[in-house]
Amino acid sequence: MKFNEAVIDDPKWKRGYGEFYDLLLGYTGTDINMCELGIGGGGSHERWSQLVTGNIVGVDIKDSSVYVASVPDNRFITYWETEAFTPEMVKTIKGHDVRFVIDDSKHNTLRWKQFHEHYVGHFPILIKEEIGRNIANGTECIEQNQIIQAIDNGWTIYSFTDDPLDKMSDKSETFSRRASVIGVYTSAINDFWIDPLEHRRVTKDNIDNMIDGSIIKK
Ligand SMILES: C[S@@+](CC[C@H](N)C(=O)[O-])C[C@H]1O[C@@H](n2cnc3c(N)ncnc32)[C@H](O)[C@@H]1O
Numbered sequence: 001m002k003f004n005e006a007v008i009d010d011p012k013w014k015r016g017y018g019e020f021y022d023l024l025l026g027y028t029g030t031d032i033n034m035c036e037l038g039i040g041g042g043g044s045h046e047r048w049s050q051l052v053t054g055n056i057v058g059v060d061i062k063d064s065s066v067y068v069a070s071v072p073d074n075r076f077i078t079y080w081e082t083e084a085f086t087p088e089m090v091k092t093i094k095g096h097d098v099r100f101v102i103d104d105s106k107h108n109t110l111r112w113k114q115f116h117e118h119y120v121g122h123f124p125i126l127i128k129e130e131i132g133r134n135i136a137n138g139t140e141c142i143e144q145n146q147i148i149q150a151i152d153n154g155w156t157i158y159s160f161t162d163d164p165l166d167k168m169s170d171k172s173e174t175f176s177r178r179a180s181v182i183g184v185y186t187s188a189i190n191d192f193w194i195d196p197l198e199h200r201r202v203t204k205d206n207i208d209n210m211i212d213g214s215i216i217k218k
Contacts (some may be wrong), residue, residue: 015180016160017129020197024125025051026104027193028099033057037084037115038105042069048143049075049127057096059084061105085118093123107133111148112183116153125186131157131183132133134216140179141214147181149203150212156194159210174177 012018035057036044046069047120053155061134078097082089084105093101101123105114107130121124132134132146147157160180183200184194 001067010043012044012047012129015129015177017180017195019160019181019200020158020182023193023196024100024127026073028125030128032070032099033097034100034102035059035093036102036104037095038103039064040066040082041069041077044069044102044104045069045071045076055096055098057093058097059093059094061087087115090118091124098123100127102127102129103130107179109134109143112146112150112155116150116185120185121187122153126185128155128183128185130179131155131181133179133181136216139214141216142181142210143181143212144207144215147202147207147211150183151202151204155185157190158182159185159202160198160199161211161214 008133012021013190030052031054033054034048034052036048037059039045039058039060040062042058045056048056049071055075055077057077057079058071060203061083062081064078064080073084079089079092092196102162103111103126104121105111109132112128112131115126115128128150130140130142132142132144134159149177151157158181160182178204186194200210208215
């Protein structure tokens with residue numbers, strides 16, 4: 001199954017990230033282990049367990065009381081009540097031989113830096129969802145200076161903030177993609193797999209146009 005063929009209520013798909021994740025899995029293959037930081041209800045981990053055949057590693061600072069998903073037990077490696085941003089946890093996750101790590105834990109402007117500080121150099125591919133996100137007047141937005149700092153630190157940024165309802169099966173539902181921006185950090189020299197997303201790439205020159213209506217300047 002492809003990520004972008006989702007028919008279930010999947011927040012990542014609603015954000016438009018399926019386009020990105022299908023390219024990623026096309027590159028890594030599906031016979032891999034992966035890790036996502038932040039389990040919560042477990043929806044994403046369940047989704048990943050349908051997409052890859054290897055182990056799904058999850059870390060959450062809280063306990064499992066809100067977990068409602070059904071990830072196959074024999075492939076779900078969980079660390080509940082565990083802080084994800086420590087050298088010990090990085091070492092533990094490395095031990096599970098994961099091809100990529102997604103950070104879907106707290107979304108605030110500084111979280112990508114914490115992810116960068118602890119995880120860069122230890123994994124081939126890192127993905128920060130909603131990179132540089134903040135809330136202004138009760139609405140999601142992306143802070144421009146955070147994106148610029150991330151670019152300066154080697155992150156590649158892709159925006160999915162356009163056409164919010166285009167890929168929704170139920171067009172009556174509204175879902176804001178205002179903060180649907182992904183940061184990718186890879187150690188590969190030639191990231192050919194990501195080339196089809198060039199039209200979504202955010203640079204310092206096009207940032208105002210690319211992050212549709214939700215950029216804030218600080
Ligand atoms: C957005 S939810 C994750 C949702 C989940 N990925 C999904 O799609 O169903 C964020 C989760 O990250 C956890 N979290 C926040 N800060 C964390 C940290 N420093 N270390 C580990 N987990 C953290 C929270 O407890 C929360 O359950």
